[in-house]
Amino acid sequence: GQQLNQSPQSMFIQEGEDVSMNCTSSSIFNTWLWYKQDPGEGPVLLIALYKAGELTSNGRLTAQFGITRKDSFLNISASIPSDVGIYFCAGKTGANNLFFGTGTRLTVIP
């Protein structure tokens, strides 16, 4: 299946700092999704992006669908302790299947 690489793999930041992570693929996707997963839980949808160049915000989160349709980034502003978790990007082609990225583990130090 498609390979989606996320970077960085992990981040340790101070509370209040901004966070940026990105996702790249060798394949083109029609939809990009960003999820957050807490330990022992299923992923929760944060932001969905549907067209190239789209920039979408959800509270302190902002994500963009890359113009090439092969990448996306997620920014978190003014991080708080509850932002801790694993963030996954996911790409979707015309079919139903989602392909997940490798994940970015975020730790926020109070």
Place this chain on the structure above:
Amino acid sequence: GAVVSQHPSWVICKSGTSVKIECRSLDFQATTMFWYRQFPKQSLMLMATSNEGSKATYEQGVEKDKFLINHASLTLSTLTVTSAHPEDSSFYICSFDGWSYNEQFFGPGTRLTVL
């Protein structure tokens, strides 16, 4: 977002036994549901796509005779791990497509431990 439940949330079983995991959509009728597997510190890997009233479609490398999927109604899909072995120990998560724009909503997951 839509609500998806899974039962049980965790299960421990002996090697050789079968385990059934249920996935229910509580506020939406889902024609298509998905089953994923996630090993520790790894990403989610799609196992199969389950369509209501028809046979599931399995991803390459996933044994359909070992992971039996039944999607008998628009709100319920089940995954049965047959003759489980320790290497089947994993976090199993179901999901279904949302009602707009190709979003997917995930269940809380079931942690299977095979002794």
